[in-house]
Amino acid sequence: MSPLDQSGPTNTYKILFALAAAIGLYLISLANYLLFHSLAELFSVMIGATMFVITWYAREYTKEHFDFLAFASVAYLFVALLDVLHTLAYQGMAVFPGNDFFANQLWVAARYLESLSILAGLLLLRKPRKFNLFRVFLFYAGLTLAISLAIFVVKIFPVCYVAGQGQTAFKIISEFIVIGIFLTDIYLLSRSGDYFDAIVIRNLNLSLMTAVATELCFTLYLSNYDWFNLVGHYLKIVSFYFLSRAVIYTSIQKPYATIFRSLTEKEAALEQVSLTDELTGLYNRRAALTFLGKNLNQIQHSGGDLTICFMDVDGLKRTNDQFGHLAGDDLLATVARLLAQSVRESDYACRIGGDEFLLLLPQTTEPEAQALMNRVYAARDRINQSGAKPFPVDFSMGLAYASQNRFAQASLDxxxxxxxxxxxxxxxxxxxxxxxxxxxKT
Structure with a gap:
């Protein structure tokens, strides 16, 4: 289960907190709408700026999502900057002189920048090369400066709101264009399953779908202070909340989970190496004694059967002397493969020293073990009869059986x-x- 999918009391507290925050913001809007608007915009600004900081410093640990998140983080930094200007220029704030409704123009510019940046990021996601983030930063800085000059200085950005009339045709059409871009983003995201975790896709989808609902609200308001404007800002908070979940998971939670999983896998690999014979790939002496102790402990307390088979390869010295040490290694490897292919999944085949092997056969009586060894001998005979090896393959073996009765007067050791x-x-x-x-064998 992912940390983002926890249920129970944690989700209950989140829901209660969200309801309390929503009610609190609504009460604030009744008393002072400008304060409500500033708080709502401040939330998205904080998310955008934090997204940039987190992904920038975590980019070395998020390599599989590096292209998209790093690109998007730069974009959202400047989206946040436009949202700051939008907040300061809002009707009634009296930060900028005149009554030109700059806030509406800045809103449209920020939404174009946001939606198109996500679109570009998803399209470039399929490119094999990495981005030069500094150049991306300079590009967005220049673009944001140009937008600001077009609105505040040159004043060539189309008018978006007229006092007494409401939103202009350009503003409403732009909102629908932005909705279309967001829907395209959702479509591209649905085809990006190979690039993102399911958790990231789900949260980005929720963010984009809520952004679509936000834009719909902003096509309907008549005043900068009416109900649709209020609901639109609520939805924007929700949209950026889901965006933050995707960023936090990818840049913080997943890297730590990946690090811990990597450490666990390396630890398991080292443990496997410490229990494996390098030449044959079978379990080594340490593993054999560990498994033998565990099986005997189970028999001592719960009963059962265990038969072991001690084996010694015959003629290893003669093979080394006549054919060389590589042939001797081949003889040992051949015996190891023969044993590994002959025993059951519940059995343990181990090489415990030079030419010595040990088979542990849990829940096996001595007659059953002898029948299994007969199959091993038959496999040995087929190898010798095939003439595949220049040396004979043979071994001597001895069985020993253990049941709970053995512990009547003896300890486990x-x-x-x-x-x-x-x-x-x-x-x-x-x-x-x-x-x-x-x-x-005869």
Whole structure:
């Protein structure tokens, strides 16, 4: 479960906090709409600026989303700057002289910048090259400066609101164009599953869909202080909230989760290496004794059966002397493959030293183990008969069986020693019973 998908009391507190904040903002709007507007815009400004700071310093840890988030973070920094100017220029703030309704023009400019930047980021997401962020920053700085000059100084930006008449045709058409761009963003995002986590896509989709609803509200208001204007600012807060969730997950939560997962995987890999024989790929002596101890402990407390098979490769020295040490290694690897292919998934095949192997066969009686070893011998005979190896493949083996009865007068360590000694003695007895020139078991 992702930290962003937690349920229970945490979500309940979030809902209660959101309701309290919404009610508080509404009460503020009744008393002082300018204060409400400033607080609503301040939230989006903080998100935009924070998004830039977080993604900028976390970009080395978010490589798979680096292109989009880094690009978008620069864009949202300047969207936030336009929103600051929009807030200061709002009717009644008296920061800028005159009655030119700069706030409405700045709103349209900021929404164009926001929607088109997301569109550009999603399109460029499929490009293999990385961005030069400093150049992107300079581009947005220049574009924002040009927009500001067009509105405040040169005054060539189209009028968006006229006192006594309301919104201009340009303003309303622009809102619908922005809606179209946001819908295009949603479509492109739906085709970007290979680039983003499901959590990121869900939150970005919610942010964009809420932005569409926001723009619809701003096509309907008659006054900068009416109900649709109020609802539109509520929706903008929600839109930026979902945006912040996507950024926080990608830039903070996921990198830490990735780091911890990487450490866990490396720890598991090191543990696997410490339990694996390098030449054969089987478990090593350390692993064999660990597994043997765990199985005997289970038998001691819960009952059950365990048979072990001590094996020693025959003729390894002769193979080394006659064919070289590489052939000797091949002989050991051949025996290892034979054992790995013959045992069951519940069994453990281990190389515990030079030419010695140990099989642990849980929940197996001695007759059942002997039947399994007969299959091993049959596989050995097929290898020798095929002539695939220039040297004979053979081994001696000894079985030892353990049940709960063994623990009547012995501790776990004593039973382990007895079991290994018994299997070892039987293996040597098997080896001695063979003639020097005999290579197959009779």
């Amino acid at each position: 004593q039973v382990m020693d007895q079991l290994l000694e018994e299997a070892d003695n039987r293996m040597y007895a098997d080896k001695k019973s063979k003639q020097t020139t005999q290579w197959s």
